[in-house]
Amino acid sequence: MGRPVILAESFFNTRLFPNHTLTASEEASGRDVGQIGSGRRMKALNHWTPTSTNTAAWVKVACNRVRAADMIVLDRGHNLDGKVVRIQVSSDNFTTYTEVVAITLPSATYPYTRVDEVPGAKVEEGAWLYRFPVHAGAYWRIYIDAMGAGLLPQIVGLHLGLSFSPAFPEVKPFSHGLYELDYEQTKSTAAWVGAGQISQRRTKRLHLKLADRAEYGSARYHVGQLVLRARPYWYVPDDDEAENAWFARATPQIAGLQIMGDWSEFQAEWDAVEQEPKLI
């Protein structure tokens, strides 16, 4: 079993990073670049798109300090399957820059997709995620090559930051996520039972075990200060099956890092539910 990965940080989230500045090559009316860091997942209400078709486009964040990142997620609703996306980092606002990777996004979902391997993993709902070797800079940019005649990119959610992956797999019982099935039932006068809007929301109790004290600082930040402050985060239950990733949020509870009787180092347990599940 592989290791879990949590991406709770996103440089494009200006609520988490209020001193970051987002810009884009172009912004269509009502489709400004700030929407991609909002965490909202409904494309009809929230996405960025430029104005020019068949033209290279980009979104950029100017950070308030040098920041390292190693993971990117494009949430469902993007139209970049089969298109080339470039992750770029700079320390002089792209007068010079390093291209971390250029990837042609996968068009299909495959089982046992490793999050570290090009071209990354496509989730069944359409999100794409990829973990890359750590790079650092004060400016980060996602650059999309021209997509073809009549086409322009659409991004609903973009998450870019430093992930957290403890050395140990999750403590059992383990699942990729259980399903909370919810719908209203009504019974007619003829005793027919009907269902209202059906929603299927993933839910899970995560249990992480840290290998040593060296992991505590990172765990405190990512889990204690981001996840357990109800910030939505991308959760990859197993980095060798990244196609099972989903967007989660901790529920109201008492949780945190503690040393329990069965292990000498810190552990963390918390309940999470899927953030804005896709309507069935």
Added chain:
Amino acid sequence: MSVRPNDLVFFAGGECLERYGVLVKRTSPAEDVAETFTRASTGAYVAKGGVAKSAAQDIPRVSYTGSLFDTPGLLLEGAGTNLCLQSENFGTTWTAVGTPTRSAAAHTASGITLDLIGDDDAASAEGYYMPITFTGNALKTVSVDMKQGASTPASGSSFQLVDTTVPANRLVVTIAWSGGVPTVTASVGTYLGYQLRADGVYRFLFVTATTVIAANTNRVYVYPCVVNAETGNVYVGAVQAEDSLFPTSYKKTTTVAVVRSADAFSTAFLMPPQAMTLYAKFVDAGNARSTGQPGVLGIGGTTPPCLHIYGDGAGHYDVAHGNGVIGLYAASAAATAFGDTVELRAVVASTGAVSLGQAINGGAEVVSAVTAAITFASAWTTSVLWLGALDASATYKGFASFRSVKIARGNYSLAEMQEAF
């Protein structure tokens, strides 16, 4: 015994960047406060992958080393100036010796533009020279980027600094190539080593053997072939000449000399004087050859109560602890050299006494004697920590690439500090 997480009160540098995503450790959004950093000019660095890049004004430089260019360090330097004009363009201002061949901008993959210059005269030397206007009579530093050319002369290429007034050779270097790997021989002057770039490019670093007379005519010469009877070519560029005892990071020039301003890096440091262990791991970028007191780190400024780790002007390091009444210092035994990877462990005991351990290039740690005891002051003069300096002034600027800087409450061994996160 390992350092408890809550006892590691400060962690900064390239290692911190890899683990925590920022240059100074933070474990909560409230702690995610940008460090105070200024530099009044752009600055060059080597990005991950070995390609030279530029950082904008007031942006810290994270420079990568290692054979795979995957080890980041926070590069902090004092000011430096490249006196050699047209550092990447032999077609302008440079004077040809004979009729050398030149393919302009033949290499750019390393982030530095190198011309491919050649000597196709099997009887006479061909190349280029540039006069350098130095200031003050002293040893001088020159550096150059090179890559093996398409046609390699058997005896190699030559790089020189010549006083044509006396006349006298201040630097004469032969660089031979085999399989893309250079062999450098300095017949006049000192070879300080090389810095690797991407795509087989090497940055060679030299200092003159004797004092350069600034009022004389001093020229940098580049010859593709050492031997007149040979022909061949070599990729050359990034020529830099400095009024300095050691080379600093490269500054591209065109029509005028270019100044890179000093880096200034500081952050709040709220822990009052008490028993602690300070650890710094860095690659020397000039401290060892600086005749001043290049700072590694300073707490509290230069007016006691304060704590300093700094070079002594002769390649050794000192730790100094002052409580406003008495000052103590302990010194490292062995002298370090330019390019060394240095680990320093300064211990402030519960008695206020200090000692300093030093390990060079992964060798065994050698620890100094422990000083006498002094009482702790109740607070530092100012609750600020400077990296690569002792205070905000330009006086104590150091030259180093910081891999890791840690401060822990209590006293710990070198191994314990190395493993603390």
